[in-house]
Amino acid sequence: MSVLVYTELADGQFKKSSLEAIFYGSKVAAQVGASMTVLAIGSASDDELAKAGNFGATKVLHANAQNLTSENIMAYSKVLSETAKSLSAKIVISAKSSLADAVMARAAGALKAGLVGNVVELPETSNGFKVKRSIFTGKAFAETSINSEVKFIAIKKNVLPLEESANAATVEKLSVDTGSLTESSKVLETIKASGTVSLPEADLVVSGGRGMKGPENWQPLLDLAEALGAATACSKPVSDLDWRPHHEHVGQTGVKVAPNLYIACGISGAIQHLAGVNSSKVIVVINKDPEAPFFKAADYGIVGDVFDVLPKLTAAVKAL
Amino acid sequence: MKILVCISSVPDTTSKISFEENNTKFSKGGIQYIIGPYDDYALARGVELRETLGGTLTVLNVGLADAEPQIRKALAIGADDAVRIDAEPTDSFLVASEIANYAKDKGFDLILMGRETTDYNSGVVHGIVGELLGIPSFSPVMELKLEGNTATLAREIEGGKEKLEASLPLVLGCQEPIAEWKIPNMRGIMSARTKPLAVIAPSSEALTNIDKFELPAPKGACKMISAEDAGSLIKLLQTEAKVL
Numbered sequence: 080m081s082v083l084v085y086t087e088l089a090d091g092q093f094k095k096s097s098l099e100a101i102f103y104g105s106k107v108a109a110q111v112g113a114s115m116t117v118l119a120i121g122s123a124s125d126d127e128l129a130k131a132g133n134f135g136a137t138k139v140l141h142a143n144a145q146n147l148t149s150e151n152i153m154a155y156s157k158v159l160s161e162t163a164k165s166l167s168a169k170i171v172i173s174a175k176s177s178l179a180d181a182v183m184a185r186a187a188g189a190l191k192a193g194l195v196g197n198v199v200e201l202p203e204t205s206n207g208f209k210v211k212r213s214i215f216t217g218k219a220f221a222e223t224s225i226n227s228e229v230k231f232i233a234i235k236k237n238v239l240p241l242e243e244s245a246n247a248a249t250v251e252k253l254s255v256d257t258g259s260l261t262e263s264s265k266v267l268e269t270i271k272a273s274g275t276v277s278l279p280e281a282d283l284v285v286s287g288g289r290g291m292k293g294p295e296n297w298q299p300l301l302d303l304a305e306a307l308g309a310a311t312a313c314s315k316p317v318s319d320l321d322w323r324p325h326h327e328h329v330g331q332t333g334v335k336v337a338p339n340l341y342i343a344c345g346i347s348g349a350i351q352h353l354a355g356v357n358s359s360k361v362i363v364v365i366n367k368d369p370e371a372p373f374f375k376a377a378d379y380g381i382v383g384d385v386f387d388v389l390p391k392l393t394a395a396v397k398a399l
Numbered sequence: 400m401k402i403l404v405c406i407s408s409v410p411d412t413t414s415k416i417s418f419e420e421n422n423t424k425f426s427k428g429g430i431q432y433i434i435g436p437y438d439d440y441a442l443a444r445g446v447e448l449r450e451t452l453g454g455t456l457t458v459l460n461v462g463l464a465d466a467e468p469q470i471r472k473a474l475a476i477g478a479d480d481a482v483r484i485d486a487e488p489t490d491s492f493l494v495a496s497e498i499a500n501y502a503k504d505k506g507f508d509l510i511l512m513g514r515e516t517t518d519y520n521s522g523v524v525h526g527i528v529g530e531l532l533g534i535p536s537f538s539p540v541m542e543l544k545l546e547g548n549t550a551t552l553a554r555e556i557e558g559g560k561e562k563l564e565a566s567l568p569l570v571l572g573c574q575e576p577i578a579e580w581k582i583p584n585m586r587g588i589m590s591a592r593t594k595p596l597a598v599i600a601p602s603s604e605a606l607t608n609i610d611k612f613e614l615p616a617p618k619g620a621c622k623m624i625s626a627e628d629a630g631s632l633i634k635l636l637q638t639e640a641k642v643l
């Protein structure tokens with residue numbers, strides 16, 4: 080019996096969410112008395128990969144080949160399902176992300192494995208295999224049994240506080256038969272904001288709504304985000320109006336975030352917006368309307384004009 | 400062009416979620432059901448492609464009879480015919496294998512659906528369908544153009560988007576702004592009544608089941624800080640909330 084953790088690399092490093100998945104996987108492995116293996120696909124140095132050991136891994140399998148690129152989901156999922164088969168892995172774990180979801184889905188399909196996403200706690204394994212997952216975009220939870228022999232789970236961000244040790248993992252090359260990996264698509268162009276904090280991975284998020292009045296007014300919000308090292312986000316109308324790029328749109332029909340801190344500036348707090356941000360640990364709301372529904376979902380509130388409040392917050396952060 | 404659009408029937412996004420029978424069942428009382436918002440984008444793009452390229456558009460739902468008003472709405476928006484596979488859609492693998500079992504041998508060029516449902520939010524059905532049918536799958540897709548057998552699409556990635564080219568057939572999980580939601584017109588509503596809606600018995604089994612539901616703990620009171628003294632919030636975030 081073994082546990083396999085599927086991880087993602089970005090710019091040659093484990094994504095933070097993948098470190099969380101490794102740590103979670105090590106706890107699951109200890110709980111069920113299994114060994115754990117980490118699978119990493121893409122380019123990264125052995126030193127970086129050995130860092131998986133800091134979060135409880137003893138062994139990392141590293142697959143890297145020229146035509147093994149992230150748009151080739153079929154190839155990634157094949158590497159994952161073949162690895163799970165060869166290790167007889169019974170539990171396969173990843174952090175949720177749109178790419179990981181696609182890879183996990185296909186691998187689970189290939190292995191006829193039950194797959195549950197948005198898992199928020201360690202599984203209950205004393206009687207069957209049960210996981211608690213968030214449903215209705217964070218408005219409820221469901222305790223779900225996975226009954227198939229192989230079980231796939233994708234965890235939400237911030238499920239367990241990370242504990243770091245000084246252990247290093249051993250790194251083994253995984254040879255993949257690249258000839259059998261069909262090229263299913265070709266990338267024409269990648270448009271990516273550079274130098275900004277990735278929104279789904281971010282611990283701190285500053286978000287703006289229609290109360291910001293127009294794209295030309297975003298600077299004070301960007302200043303606060305920069306001072307904090309936070310990612311920026313927005314409400315749906317803001318991205319619909321093209322004030323901000325679409326990948327910043329959070330909510331029921333946008334990115335779901337679960338940062339430690341979410342600061343909402345000029346956002347009313349519609350139920351569809353709350354659905355994407357209600358897993359945040361601490362929510363701050365700045366709104367000039369004391370009746371704005373968002374205050375009911377907030378931990379800290381300021382009734383005031385965003386253009387007056389934001390510079391004060393930025394100054395206070397800089398003074399820390 | 401032969402298009403299949405898979406839709407879910409989900410509670411309206413403003414619904415208050417509650418449970419009954421000792422938290423083992425979702426309370427359907429007073430809930431308004433809608434076509435899943437993401438599925439609605441997929442449907443809208445499917446209808447546009449069907450209108451410009453010709454061919455057929457079939458709408459498929461894995462669900463119980465109470466989903467039929469949503470299926471009829473999809474017919475009113477522009478699907479030619481509909482299929483309902485009579486199973487409760489609580490397990491991603493079950494839903495995906497029902498879709499794949501229906502679609503295999505039918506030669507669909509495109510299988511469109513939402514990137515995820517807004518009830519269980521799994522976001523994996525398109526991938527499993529693609530795997531079971533042995534064809535590529537992409538999600539979340541925000542632009543889709545077709546030229547002959549080639550699809551040009553944009554998928555959202557963290558911090559941006561990626562434009563890709565791929566050959567049909569494809570399974571795509573869709574999201575805005577792939578198309579604008581469509582509202583059925585009177586003629587559509589009238590013609591939807593007589594369009595065929597086949598009901599098929601399920602052929603696969605669920606691999607997961609829900610034992611119990613739970614609501615999140617209520618949020619404590621919001622601590623208010625005056626705008627004059629806004630800067631003091633930062634100290635509180637550091638020392639009290641411990642998030643900085």
Ligand SMILES: Cc1cc2nc3c(=O)[nH]c(=O)nc-3n(C[C@H](O)[C@H](O)[C@H](O)COP(=O)(O)OP(=O)(O)OC[C@H]3O[C@@H](n4cnc5c(N)ncnc54)[C@H](O)[C@@H]3O)c2cc1C
Pocket residue numbers: 287288289290291313314315316317328329330331332333344345346347348349350351352355365366367368371383384385386412436
């Ligand atoms: C199916 C469906 C899905 C949806 N999905 C999403 C989603 O994923 N994400 C999402 O965000 N929305 C979503 N919506 C839209 C949602 O219902 C709201 O319309 C939207 O969230 C409102 O955005 P907003 O708060 O920016 O704007 P508004 O509701 O217009 O709020 C603006 C706020 O700014 C405040 N304000 C104005 N000026 C100032 C100032 N100078 N200083 C301080 N405050 C100020 C106002 O008091 C007000 O509260 C969805 C809707 C539907 C029907």
